[in-house]
Amino acid sequence: xxxxxREDETRVRLLDAAGEIFSCKGYQAAxxxxxxxxxxxxxxxxxxxxxxxxxxxxxxxxxxxxEACRRFPPDMGLxxxxxxxxxxxxxxxxxxxxxxxxxxxxxxxxxxxxxMAEPSPNLSLVVERCLAPSSAVLRDIVAELLGxxxxxxxxxxxxxxxxxxxxxxxxxxxxxxxxxxxCDPRQGGVEEIARHIVRFSLAAFGCPGARDFVPPILEPxxxxxx
Numbered sequence: 240x241x242x243x244x245r246e247d248e249t250r251v252r253l254l255d256a257a258g259e260i261f262s263c264k265g266y267q268a269a270x271x272x273x274x275x276x277x278x279x280x281x282x283x284x285x286x287x288x289x290x291x292x293x294x295x296x297x298x299x300x301x302x303x304x305x306e307a308c309r310r311f312p313p314d315m316g317l318x319x320x321x322x323x324x325x326x327x328x329x330x331x332x333x334x335x336x337x338x339x340x341x342x343x344x345x346x347x348x349x350x351x352x353x354x355m356a357e358p359s360p361n362l363s364l365v366v367e368r369c370l371a372p373s374s375a376v377l378r379d380i381v382a383e384l385l386g387x388x389x390x391x392x393x394x395x396x397x398x399x400x401x402x403x404x405x406x407x408x409x410x411x412x413x414x415x416x417x418x419x420x421x422c423d424p425r426q427g428g429v430e431e432i433a434r435h436i437v438r439f440s441l442a443a444f445g446c447p448g449a450r451d452f453v454p455p456i457l458e459p460x461x462x463x464x465x
Contacts, residue, residue: 250288252278255343257299262350266296266359296361297368300354303347304369311336313376315457323383324441325455330377331405331440332433332457338409339429348410377401384444397444404436430454 256278260269271285271292278284289295314321315329338348354365381398382389408415408425415424425432434454441449 249278249280249284253280253284253288253295254299254302257295258303258344258346258350261296261299262346262353265353265357266361267357271295293361296359297364300347300350300361300365300369303344303350306344307337307340307347308373310342311340313373317455317457321455323380324437324446324452326380327384327401327440328433328437328452328454329457330380331401331436332429334402334405335409335429335433338405352410374398381444384441384446397440400443401436401440404439408432408436 253274257269257274260274260277269292271282274295275282275284285292285295289298311333313330313333314326315333317325317329321329340348351365351369354362377398378394381401382394385394385397412425434452437454438449438452441452
């Protein structure tokens with residue numbers, strides 16, 4: 240293995256170790272000493288690869304978010320020019336999959352939840368680099384569905400409502416199982432929940448034929464059950 244290969248491997252180990260520790264302990268409580276211990280690296284490696292704890296934290300969020308979007312892109316492989324309803328379905332399905340991801344970057348959701356509850360000094364950067372681009376995609380879809388003249392605040396609220404439904408079905412799963420023991424609202428997996436959210440949202444947007452919306456055919460993704 241070349242020197243560059245070893246350096247890249249160390250960097251990845253630091254990112255993975257930092258993601259787990261930041262998500263469990265939070266930015267303030269996590270220490271670079273613990274991170275380097277878990278990553279089997281020396282303390283100087285943090286400075287060499289990232290410069291500081293702040294920049295390591297930023298790199299962790301960007302790395303995990305970029306990987307999640309690579310695996311579950313907002314368009315889910317739809318062809319260019321797909322209509323807004325199909326794009327909304329793809330976006331919802333991708334978000335559901337990202338929220339329930341159990342891969343090696345599954346700590347991203349825990350870390351983001353902790354960032355929302357206990358904002359670190361990096362919150363503005365998190366929003367700008369990780370959340371804003373995806374939010375802009377959804378707002379564009381919603382604006383098209385609401386039609387010309389839609390007020391920005393209406394677009395924002397409708398977009399937030401879409402995201403809120405996705406988060407509810409995934410993150411509140413243990414509660415839903417107990418509230419509806421004989422009829423888990425999540426039955427049918429990601430495909431069925433995505434269809435429900437889109438139909439519900441289209442009706443709220445005032446789109447004709449909302450209840451009859453038929454999802455586009457998208458590539459299957461491993462782990463489509465909620």
